[in-house]
Amino acid sequence: MPLLTVSEVSKSFGGIKALDGISFSVAENDVLGIIGLNGSGKTTAVNIISGFAKPGSGQVRFKDRDITGLPPHRIAGLGIARTFQTVRPFHNLPAFKNLIVPLYSPRIRKFTEGGRWGDRDAVALDLLEEVGFERDSYVPYKPASTLPHGYLRRLELARCLALKPDLLMTDELFSGLSASEVGSMVPLIEKLQTRGMTLIMVEHRLRELFRLANKIVVMDRGRKIAEGSPSEIVENSTVKETYLGAEL
Amino acid sequence: MARRLERIDRPIKVLTDDIYALSSIWNMLYVAVPRIFPALLVLLMPLLSPGAYGERVVIITAIYALLALSWDFISLSTGLVSLGQALFFGVGAYIAGLLNLHLGLSPILTLALATVLGASFCTALLAPCLPLRGIYFAMTTLVYPLLIARVIEATAIVGGTDGLVGIDSFPNAWVETYLVLIFLLGCGFGLRRFMTTDLGLVLRSISDNDQAARASGVNVTSHKLIALWIGAALGAFAGAYFTHLYMFVGLSAFSLDLSILPIACAVVGGMGTLAGPVVGAFILVPLAEMLRDLGTLRIVSYSLLLVALVLFKPEGLLSYLKRRYEQVERWVEV
Numbered sequence: 416m417p418l419l420t421v422s423e424v425s426k427s428f429g430g431i432k433a434l435d436g437i438s439f440s441v442a443e444n445d446v447l448g449i450i451g452l453n454g455s456g457k458t459t460a461v462n463i464i465s466g467f468a469k470p471g472s473g474q475v476r477f478k479d480r481d482i483t484g485l486p487p488h489r490i491a492g493l494g495i496a497r498t499f500q501t502v503r504p505f506h507n508l509p510a511f512k513n514l515i516v517p518l519y520s521p522r523i524r525k526f527t528e529g530g531r532w533g534d535r536d537a538v539a540l541d542l543l544e545e546v547g548f549e550r551d552s553y554v555p556y557k558p559a560s561t562l563p564h565g566y567l568r569r570l571e572l573a574r575c576l577a578l579k580p581d582l583l584m585t586d587e588l589f590s591g592l593s594a595s596e597v598g599s600m601v602p603l604i605e606k607l608q609t610r611g612m613t614l615i616m617v618e619h620r621l622r623e624l625f626r627l628a629n630k631i632v633v634m635d636r637g638r639k640i641a642e643g644s645p646s647e648i649v650e651n652s653t654v655k656e657t658y659l660g661a662e663l
Numbered sequence: 664m665a666r667r668l669e670r671i672d673r674p675i676k677v678l679t680d681d682i683y684a685l686s687s688i689w690n691m692l693y694v695a696v697p698r699i700f701p702a703l704l705v706l707l708m709p710l711l712s713p714g715a716y717g718e719r720v721v722i723i724t725a726i727y728a729l730l731a732l733s734w735d736f737i738s739l740s741t742g743l744v745s746l747g748q749a750l751f752f753g754v755g756a757y758i759a760g761l762l763n764l765h766l767g768l769s770p771i772l773t774l775a776l777a778t779v780l781g782a783s784f785c786t787a788l789l790a791p792c793l794p795l796r797g798i799y800f801a802m803t804t805l806v807y808p809l810l811i812a813r814v815i816e817a818t819a820i821v822g823g824t825d826g827l828v829g830i831d832s833f834p835n836a837w838v839e840t841y842l843v844l845i846f847l848l849g850c851g852f853g854l855r856r857f858m859t860t861d862l863g864l865v866l867r868s869i870s871d872n873d874q875a876a877r878a879s880g881v882n883v884t885s886h887k888l889i890a891l892w893i894g895a896a897l898g899a900f901a902g903a904y905f906t907h908l909y910m911f912v913g914l915s916a917f918s919l920d921l922s923i924l925p926i927a928c929a930v931v932g933g934m935g936t937l938a939g940p941v942v943g944a945f946i947l948v949p950l951a952e953m954l955r956d957l958g959t960l961r962i963v964s965y966s967l968l969l970v971a972l973v974l975f976k977p978e979g980l981l982s983y984l985k986r987r988y989e990q991v992e993r994w995v996e997v
Binding site: 465466467486487488491492496497499503504505506507508512513515516517518519520521522523535574575577578 | 861862864865867868871872874875876877878879880881882883
């Protein structure tokens, strides 16, 4: 049984159909990549699954439960975490205090003790170390507003991991990162994968995505135009025409 | 040769950051004095100020300080700019007056009840506006006190334009003076402490970025309601206190001054610090009284001072003093 099923979901903004009857499903421990041109509805799909947008029609099921139209915090509480295309840290808080927010959410709160230098701080520092913050440096204690972009992307990922999600959705996780930063991020995703996490990755960097994902959905103008394993997608003629061009 | 201003933390500031067990007496004093000295000053102020008039000024200052603190707390913890402190004040003032007149409850009891009931009433009133942001929330909060004042005027309920008279005063002058001062200090220090707890951090994160807070599984609306209730409670307490102080409550309890002056106090003292607005109130309100001798020039000089403060110390006085206390500045050649 799939972990997440999106069936016949449509969404319009004014006269524009951002999503037009899109359906796909993600099985447990899958890494699903969603690719498509700008404006093809990738982020809208992520927004609908995570509750930030309500679909015009259609249904989203998670763990065999209808989650269509639930508010974002309820969906996060059920175990779906997401990153944002533009990083959204809590600028005024130190990096490790950013993670107090998900650790304080009802989903996690019961497992951790609060207080000054309590469990939550320790868990937060562990999580930051895991995503590549240098633990013995000042970096985890710096205000998020002073961190460079690469660290903010990692912080965003750590904020999601703090929720102990069953499904993690990343929206262009690699965008704005240097080649070496991407190179260190890929093993991190692979580690999550071996730990049994299910991922949906919206991505423009195909080289890395095709290495990580075991299933790809290609979108164009709100519709799904192809679905299959990375090797099938590379060979697909429709995809070549509309998206990939001749280079692959 | 170009020069730039360099700011470095004082050694003692770094020493006293977070480590307390091994601190020397000087380190402890360095941490304690900026907290204890202002608190003592506030408590001694009624004794230092001459006569009943001076005491009255101190009380009014404390009432405005509570409103300013309430404004700053709401803006810090929800990111919402409220232009309606007069709503909290007026609702608290009328509830205290009505409870005292009709049920004959003692002032201490009405204070407690007006704080809780007033805060709940205001929170319920503003709850539908919580999804609004920025100028839209500000406009709705601005309108509510004016609206309630006009309703009271038009329907002549709760005394109409005459207001409610014959309300009991406090049992004695000591209670009258010190209850509000102690409440103010308790709230000031308590809220500052509260903002460093995990719940406080979550509230600050909501004002910072509510989308990310939602994605982190936090129910933003219910947290905003908690913050609004606390802010409204401070305002309602201030209003109820005012009612018993003057033994009267009228439509002036909803006046625009009560919404605007707290914001001026917060700006002068330093927004987002919680202590700053209190400091601002203790500067602006007594200053307005001192300038009374100037007659018609009073408002002019007051306004000029306000503009000068905002222009030259935009960070707020408290933030400036804190910076000087914690850091040394020097010019270095680059």
